[in-house]
Amino acid sequence: MSIFICTYSYAPAEEQEKHRPEHRLYLGSLVEKGIIIASGPYVDNEAPGAMLLFKASSADEVREYVSQDPMYLGGAVLSYNVREWNPVLGSLGS
Numbered sequence: 001m002s003i004f005i006c007t008y009s010y011a012p013a014e015e016q017e018k019h020r021p022e023h024r025l026y027l028g029s030l031v032e033k034g035i036i037i038a039s040g041p042y043v044d045n046e047a048p049g050a051m052l053l054f055k056a057s058s059a060d061e062v063r064e065y066v067s068q069d070p071m072y073l074g075g076a077v078l079s080y081n082v083r084e085w086n087p088v089l090g091s092l093g094s
Contacts, residue, residue: 001055002084003037003092004062008071009079010041010048022070027052030065037092059084 010016030036039052054062059082071077 001057003087004054004056004059004082005085006052006054006062006066006080006082008050008052008077010050010071011076011078013048015074015076016048016071019071019074019076023076026068026070030054035065053085 027036027039031039035055037053037055039050041050042048054065056062056065062082066072066077066080066082069077072080
């Protein structure tokens, strides 16, 4: 398994609010399964978005999880990016 960083760019807050409860339930289920290590929104309002840290076999697997996210399905995720990450130091380091 590898670690992937996925970044979301969000639509305006009122659009996000429509999907947030289902979005959090869905992501919570992925946390319980050990697929998501951490996730959360950016705290500044400069560019609405979030970062999600996945444990997965491939970027395509992460894209499949994103494709089922209610926030994405509802159109509140305007774009996203998935990149494999190699944590060298810290609690996730090898």
